[in-house]
Amino acid sequence: MIVKLWLLLLLLFLSFLGKAQDIAKRKEADSLAEIKTPTTSISEVVLQSASRKIKLNDGNLVMAVSGNKDFKTSTHLLDVLRKTPGVSVDQEDGIFIGGRTTPAIFIDGKQMVMSNQELQAYLRSLSPEMVESIEVNTNPSSKYDAEFKGIIEIRLKKNVNLGLKGSYNGNIYANKFSYRENTFNISYNTGKATYNVQAGLNDGISTYRYNALQHLANTNIMRTHTYQEDQGKVYSIQAGADFKLNDKNRLGFNLRGNFRTNDRLRNGSLYAVAKNESQTIFNTISENPIHYNQDNYGVTADYSFLNKGFKLNILGNYLSVKNMQQDHFINKDKSSSEVLSYWKSDMFNKIDIYAGQIDASQKIGNADIEAGFKYSNSVTNNNIRYDTLSVNNQFIFDPTRSNVFTYKENIIAGYLAYRQKFEKFQINAGLRVENTRSISDAITVNSVVSRNYLEWLPSLSLNYTFNKSSEFSLSYSRKITRPVFSQLNPFRFYFSPLNYWIGNPYLQPSFTSQIKAAYRYKSWVMSLTVGKEKDVMTRYPLYNPETNVLEYLGTNLPYRNFAILETSFPVKMTKWWNMTTQITGYYNYELRPYLDEVFALNIYNYEVRMNHSFSLPKGVTMNVFANYESRTGNSLYIIKPRYTVDVSVQKSWFDNKLNTKIGYNNIFDSYDQHLEFRHKQIMNNRFTHWWDSSRLVLALSYNFGSSKYQVKEMQKTEEENRAR
Template identity: 75%
Template sequence: MMFKLWFLLMLLFLSVFGKAQEVATEKVSDSLTKSKPSTTNISEVIIQSVPRTVKLNNGNLVMSVSGNKDFKTSTNLFEVLKKTPGVTVDQEDGIFIGGRITSAIFIDGKPVVMSSQELQAYLRSLSPEMVESLEVNANPSSKYDAEFKGIIDIRLKRNTHLGLKGNYNGNIYVNKFNYRENALNLSYNTEKVAYSLSMGLNDGISTYRYNALQRLANTNVMRTNTNQKDKGSVYSIQAGADFRLNAKNRFSLNLRSSLRENDRTRTGSLYTTDKSETEVVSNTRSENPIDYSQNNYGVTTDYSFQNKGFRISFLGNYLSVKNKQQDEFINRDQPSSKLLSYWKSDLFNKIDIYTAQIDVSQKIGTADLEGGIKYSHSDTNNNIRYDTLSTGNQFVFDATRSNIFSYKEKVFAGYLAYKQTFGKLQVNAGLRFENTKSISNAVTVDSIVSRNYLEWLPSFSASYSFNKSNELSLSYSRKITRPVFSQLNPFRFYFSPLNYWIGNPYLLPSFTTQIKATYRYKNWITSITFGKEKDVMTRYLIYNPETNVLEYLGTNLPYRNFASLETSFPIKMTKWWNITSQFAGYYNYEFRPYLGDVFALSIYNYEIRLNQVFTLPKGYIINLFANYESKTGNSLYIIKPRYSIDLSIQKSWLDNKLNTKLGYNNIFDSNDQSLEFRHKQIMDNRLRHWWDSSRFFFSLSYSFGDSKYQAKEVQRTEEENRAR
C-alpha cells in the first residue's frame, strides 16, 4: 500500500512539471502540421502563476488565510497549519517549524501565555474565516525571548465596523467515537471601545493505542499492548475590551478561563513467551483508570502610546494552572484473575506565571531604534502520592514512587535592536541578554539544584528586494532553551506497568546557533537552514534485565548538527484546479554517548505535501491533501515512513454568511508512528503509537451581526498595517 501511494504521488508530481513540456510540444507540432488544435482538455492546460497569497517579511513567510482557497475546507486553525509551508502538526496537536522546532504562538504580534491544553482549545475555536494571515518566523531576532526558536504569528481579522458582529463555528468528528467542537465569538464596536467575547465547548471521546515488542535479556519475548479511551470536556470563556483613549493612547484588557475534565480508561496486557514464541511464560492484564481535571485562569493587559515616530508599550500577563489527577494501577494474572499488584496515585500540580515587558521604539529617518526589558517569574509545585496495597490488604504509603517537587524560575531580560533601509536593502541587528535564576527542590529526596547564569544572545539579518518578484534574505541568531518542568521533575509517568519516564532536575539549558537563507521568486519560496545545538536535552532508555523495566531518563547530549532545505510553490493547472507543492529535506547529526559507547549517525529524511484545490460550479470547493514522511529517527531509534490523505468539500450559502464543510481525515488510517531500536546487540525493542486521527467530519460556520458603517481606526502599528 505504501509503495502504491508513493508511486501515485510521484506520478502526480511529475505530471505537474510534465504538463508545461507537453503543452510546448503540442504547440510546436501544431505549427508544423498546421492542423486543427486539439480539443482535448489536457492539451489546453497552461501552467501559470496563481494570485499572490504569500510574501516575505524580513525573510519570514507571510500567508493570507481568510479568502485563501487552500484553506476553504479547513475546519479550524490546526487544519490550516497542517497545510502551511514549513509547519508541522503532529497527532497530539504539537506545532513545529522546520520539522524539529517547537513553535511559540503569537496573536497579533504578542506572545500567548497559555498552557498547552488551553492553547490547543483556543486554536480549535478559530475558523479560517477569522484569521487574516499567518507569519512563520523560523529564526526570530534578539527582540524576542531567547527560548522562542520559532514563532507563528496569527493575525486575526478585525471588526472595523461599528455595532455587533458574531460567528459560530461547530465541528463534529465521527469514527468509532464522536468528538464535538463548538465556538461562539462576538464583537461589539463603539467609537471608543471594542468589546469581544468568546465561548467554547469541546467534548467527546478519543482513543489511543500503544504496542511494543521486546526481546528480554533471558531471550524471552514480551509483547505490550495498551488501549486508552479518553472521555473529556473542555469549557472556555474569554472576554476583552480595547479602549481607544485618544489618537495616541490605547489600552486593552483580556480575561479568560477554561476548565478541562477527563475520564480516561487505560487497559493493557504484558504477554511473555519463550524465545520460540510457542510457550507462554506469563500473561498479565492491567487496568489504569484515570480521573483528571485542569483549571486555567489568565489576565492580559496591554497599553501603548504612539506619537509620530515614537512608540512605547507595556504588556503584562498572568496565568494560573491547576492540575489534579487520580490513578489506579491494577495488575492481574490473566488466566487466573489473581491480583498481582495494586497501587494508587494522587497528583496535585499548580503553576503560576507572571510576565511584564516594556518596549520603546523611535524612528529616525530610514532607521528604527528599539529596546525593551522583560521580567518573567514562574512557580511550579508538584505533589504526587502513591499508596500500595500491602499483604495485609491495606493501602500503605509508597515512598519509592511518591514525590514532592517544586521549581521556581526568574528571568530578567533586555534587548537593543537596530533596523535601517538602504534603498532595496534592509538590515537588522540586535543584542539580547537574559539572566536566569532557578531553584529546583526535590523535597522527597532532599535535593536542591540552584542556578544563576547570564547569557548574551546576538542576531543579525539582511534582506534585499531585487524587484517585485525576487527577494533574498539572510539571518543569524543564537538561542537558549531552558528545561521545562516536566523534564526536571523526578517522578514517574507510566506508559505501562513496566515502562515509564522520569525527569532529571540536573538538566542544563541548551544553546542553538543557526543561519537561515530564504529566496522568493513570485510565489515560489525556498529556504535553507543550518546550525549547531550544544547540550541537547533528550531522553534515553535503560533496560533492567532483572525486573524487565524500561526507564526513559533525561540527559544532555554534547552537541548535534542540523540542516534543512524547504521549498513550496503553487501551480494553477486550470481555472478550476490549483496545486500547492511542498518539499522539505532534513539532516541531523547527533553525537550521543550511551552505555559506555558513542553513537553518532547522520540521519537524512524528507517530507512531501501536495495540496490540491478544485473549484467547481455553484461555489463548491474540493480539497485533496496528501502528506508523506520518509524513514527518519535518531542515533538510537529508526522511525518508519508514514503517510496520510485528507479529502474535504466546502460550500458557502446565504451570501457567504453560512459555510458548510464535509470531509474525511487520514482516509487510510496510515499515520501511526512505528519505532525500532537500532542496536540489537544492546536491546531488541519495537514500539508503535496509534491515534484515532482517521475520522469523518462535518463543520458549520455562521456569521451574523448588524454592523452598518466603518469605524475610524484611531491607531495602527506598523505590524498591524503590514498584516492587512
C-alpha cells in the same frame, strides 16, 4: 547520494520554472494574436502569481488565510496550520516548525501565555474566515525571548464595522466514537471601543493504542498491548476589550478561563516468554482508570502609545494552571484473575506565571532604534502521593514512588535592536541579554539544584528586494532552550506497569546557533537553514532484564548538527484546479553516548505535502491534502515511513453567512507511528503508537450581525502594517 538527489530535484524544478515562464509568455503572445485554444484538457501548467496569498517579511513566510482557496475547506486554524508550508501538526495537536521545534504563538503581535491544552482549544475555536494571515518565523531576532526558536504570528481579522458582529462554529468528528466542538464569538464596536466575548464547549471520546515488543540478547521477550479510551469535556470563556483613548493611546484587556475534565480508561496486557518462546514467564492484564481535571485562568493587559516616530508598548501576562489527577494501577494474572499488585496515586500540580515587558522604538530618518525589557517569574509546585495495597488488603503510603517537587524560575532580559533600509537593501541587527535564576527542589529525595547564569544572544538579518517578484534574506541567531518542568521532575510518568519515564533535575539548558537563507520568486519560496545545538536535551531507554522494566531517562547530548531545506510553490493547473506543493529535506547528526558506546549517525529524511483545491460548479470547493514522511529517526531509533490523505468539500449559503463543510481525515488510516531500536546487540525494542485520526468531519459556521458602517483605523502598529 541524498545531497545529489536534492540537487537534481532542485535543477529539475528550476528547469520546470523556466519552461513554465516560457509557456506563460507564449500564452500572452497567442492572446494578443486572438488565437483561441480548446479548454477540454490540461494543455499547460502555469505558476500562479499570487502575491496577495504568499510573501516574505524579513525572510519569514506570510500566508493569507481568509479568502484563500487552499484553506476554504479547513475546519479550524489547527487544520490550516497542517497545510501551511514549514508547519506540521501531530496526532495530539502538537505544533512544530523546522522538524522538531515547538514555536511560540503570537496573536496580533502579542504573546498569549497559555498552557498547551488551552492553546489547542483556542486554535480550534478560530475558523479560517476569522484569520487574516499567518507568519512563520523560523529564526526570530533578538527582539524576542531567547527560548523562542520559532514563532507563528497569527493576525485576526478586525471588526472595522460599527455595531454587532458574531459567529457560531460547530464541528463533529465521527468514527467508532464522536467528538464535538462548539464555539460562539461576538464582538461590538462603538468606534472608540471594541468588546468581544468567546465561549466554547468541546466534548467526546478519543482512542489510542500502544503495542511494543522488547527483549535483550539471552533474556526474556515481552509483548505489551495498551488500549485507551479518553472521554473529555472542555469549557472555555474569553472576554476582552480594546479602548482607543485618543489618536495616540490604546488600552486593551483580555480575561480567559479554560476548564478541562477527562475520564480515561486504559487497559493493557503484558506477555513474557523465555528466549526460545517455549516457556511462559508471566501473562498479566492491567487496568488503569484515570480521572483528570485542569483549570486555567489567564489575564493579559496591554497599552500602546504612538506619536510621530516614537512608539511605546507595555504588555503584562498572568497564567494560573491547576492540575489534579487520580490514577489506579491494577495488575492481575490473566488465567486466574488474581490481583498481583495494586497501587493508586493522587497528584496535585499548580503553576503560576507572571510576565511583564516594555518595548520602545524611535524612528530616525529611515532607521529604527528599538529597546526593550522583560521580567518573568514562574513557580511550579507538584505533589504526587502513591499508596500500595499491602498483603492485609490495606493501602499504605509508598515513599519509593511518591514525590514532592518545586521549581522556581526568574528571567530578566533586555535587548537593543537596530533596523535601517537603504533603497532595496535592509539590515536588522540586535543583541539580547538574559539572566536566568532557577531552583529545583525534589523534597522527597532531598535534592536541590540551583542555577544562575547570564547569556548574550546576538542576531543579524540582511534583506534585499530585487523587484516586486523577487527577494532574498539571510539571517543568523543564537538561542537558548531551558528544560521545562516535566523534564526536570524526578518522578515516574507511567505508560504501563513496566514502562515509564522519569525527569532529570540536573538537565542543562541547550544552545542553538543557526543561519537561514530564504528566497522568493513570485509565489515560489525556498529556504535553507543550517545550525548546531549544544547540550541537546533528549531521552534514552534503559532496560532491566531481571524486572523487565523499561525506563526512559533524560540526559544532555554533547551536540547535534542539523540542516533543513524547504521549498513550496503553487501551480495553477486549470481555472478550477490549484495545486500547492511543499517539499522539505532534513539532515541530522547527533553525538550520542549510550551505555558503554558512542553512536553518531547521519540521518537524512524528507517530507512531501500536496494540497489540491478544486473550484466546482454551484460555488462548491473541494480539497485533497496528501502528506508523505520518509523513513527517519535518530542515533538510537528508526522511525518508519508513513502517509495520510484528507478529502473535504465546502459550500457557502445565504451570501456567505452560512458555511458548511464535510470531509474525511486520514481516509486510509495510515498515519500511525512505528519505531524500532537500531542496535539489536543491545536491545530489540519495537513499538507502535496509533491515534484515531481517521474520522469523518462535519462542520458548520454561521455569521451574523448588524454592522453597517466602517470606522477608520487611526493607529496601527508597525507589525500590523507589515502583515497586510
